[in-house]
Amino acid sequence: MTLRRLQALFCTAIFVAVLGSAYTSFAKRPLALNSSAADAAAAKSFLGRWDLTLKAPDGEHPSWLEIRLEDGKLAAQMVGRWGNARPLPKVEISDGQITFVSPKEEEDSPADWVFAGKVSENTLSGSVTGPKDGPWTWSGRPAPLLQRKTTPEWGKPVSLFNGKDLTGWKMSDPNAAAVWTVENGTLISPGHGPEIINDKKFQDFKLHIEFNCSPNSNSGVYLRGRYEVQIEVDSIQEPPSHHTGGVYGFLAPSPELPRKTGEWQTFDITLIGRTVTVVQNGKTIIDQKEIPGITGGALDSHEELPGPIYLQGSENSHVAFRNIVITPAKE
Numbered sequence: 001m002t003l004r005r006l007q008a009l010f011c012t013a014i015f016v017a018v019l020g021s022a023y024t025s026f027a028k029r030p031l032a033l034n035s036s037a038a039d040a041a042a043a044k045s046f047l048g049r050w051d052l053t054l055k056a057p058d059g060e061h062p063s064w065l066e067i068r069l070e071d072g073k074l075a076a077q078m079v080g081r082w083g084n085a086r087p088l089p090k091v092e093i094s095d096g097q098i099t100f101v102s103p104k105e106e107e108d109s110p111a112d113w114v115f116a117g118k119v120s121e122n123t124l125s126g127s128v129t130g131p132k133d134g135p136w137t138w139s140g141r142p143a144p145l146l147q148r149k150t151t152p153e154w155g156k157p158v159s160l161f162n163g164k165d166l167t168g169w170k171m172s173d174p175n176a177a178a179v180w181t182v183e184n185g186t187l188i189s190p191g192h193g194p195e196i197i198n199d200k201k202f203q204d205f206k207l208h209i210e211f212n213c214s215p216n217s218n219s220g221v222y223l224r225g226r227y228e229v230q231i232e233v234d235s236i237q238e239p240p241s242h243h244t245g246g247v248y249g250f251l252a253p254s255p256e257l258p259r260k261t262g263e264w265q266t267f268d269i270t271l272i273g274r275t276v277t278v279v280q281n282g283k284t285i286i287d288q289k290e291i292p293g294i295t296g297g298a299l300d301s302h303e304e305l306p307g308p309i310y311l312q313g314s315e316n317s318h319v320a321f322r323n324i325v326i327t328p329a330k331e
Contacts, residue, residue, distance in 0.1 A: 043074070043093045045119045049143035049293055051301040054081070054128070056136050062226075062301035064293035065124075065140065067091065067098070076100055080107065082296040084242070084249025097126075104130070143293060144304045146273035152204050152329035160198050160309060161187055161324040168199050171313075180313060186212070186320040189219050189313040196313055197225065197299070201306040204329035207269045210322050215261050217317035220248065223271050224307030225299035227291050229278060233259045234316055245278050245285045248295040253278065253285035264322075272329070 052063035064079040076091040080102060091100040102113040109130055115138065117126025125139035160168060163185040171180060171194040178193030187196075202224065209221060213233045220228040228248040235242050236259070245253035245267070257280055268279040278286040294301050299310065311321060 042096050043069070046093055046098050046124070050124050050140035051143045051294070051303055052124075052138055052140035053301055054136055054138045056131065057133050060300075062294055062298045063138070063140075064143070064301060065100075066292065078102060079249070079294055079296055079298075084239075084296060085293070086249075098124075102130075107131075140301075146303065148204065148273045152272060154206065155328045155330045157325050157327045158200070159325050160200070161322070163322065166196075169196050170199065171196050172310075178313075183320075186322045187311070187324075188321075189217075189311065189315075189319045191217070191313070191315070191317045193313045195222075195297075195310050197310040198308045200326075201308050202326060202328050203306040204272045205270075206327040207267070207271070207309065208323065208325045209267050209269075210264050210324075211267070212264050212320040213259075213261050214318045214320075217261075217319050218312075218315035219319040220297075220312040220315075221267065221269070222295075222297065222299070222310040222312070223269065223276070224303075224305075225310050226294045226301070226303060226307055227271075227276070228295040228297060228312070229267065229269060229276075231312075231319055232315075233261055245280045247276060247278075247286065247289075247291055250292055250295065251276070251286050251289050253280070255283070255285060257281060257283060257285065 046067050047069065048067065050065045052065055054061040054063050061081045063081065065076065067074065067076050074091050074093065076088040077085050078088055079085050083106065086106065088100050089103060097116060097118050099114065099116050104110060104112045107113050107130065109132065111130045113128050113130035115126060115128045117124050123139060123141060127135045127137050129135045165182055166180065173194040176194040178190035180190055180196045181188050211231055213231065216234045218232040218234050220230050222228050230242060230244055230246045230248050232244055240246060240252035240256065241249050243253060243256055244259065265281050270277040274290045275288050276286060276291055277284065277288050294303065297312065299307065309326065
């Protein structure tokens, strides 16, 4: 999202500053368990990936958390309401409770967000202080493995865009001033406007989509409404996973193809469970890689459920789309 992109530009400098100031005292004992054997045993129930939902006065916000042990010390990364997966500067487990901190710079907030929670009956839940209208509550379930037992048998292709109007699509903000338009058989993003979401939901599928970037433009294709495959010509300064064809913040395209403006390009994307393959302009750039979790801007964190295709309209300038065809796996 727009805030996400600004944060990505300054992430490294901010992270160093945070570690050097607000967490100086904690840095002497970072990411460590309490010394008791009981706490070490209790940590096992917190380890792994969690699909989180933050519950705020304005609604629910999807999030994602991974807790792991590295050389006997705790480490964590998180996807918040926007942005990419990022390491957390503080996480600790003591007396059966986990505490982790998301820096204020990442949350666009005057205060750091401090999460505290416990595991009960396979649910991780707690509260977070730091939001202006907080405290909020949050809860999470272990992220599903999404492992398919058999090779998919593919159904019939379904065209998601008729080339004439927005039938089958809805904008995330129906009252937005900048809107998606259909011109000369193409679907055009508004730039700093709403997202556009297809009405149909899918689990495993093959997606063909064609796109054309104007100068300084940025958009993305969200798979199941949760995993963004990036489209951009304005993010060369950002990490490779933020570049065209990457799964935002998780998977970088390799090889990375040259940026193009004013030319039609293609994505052929196969998503089976968590495993994604991305072919750009006939070249495989991500080959059967696992997507660890949701990316910033996800519609929800319910990874076990089918979801829609949605296209990002909140970023810079305009990207045109056409020939959006999905082939679902048969049940």
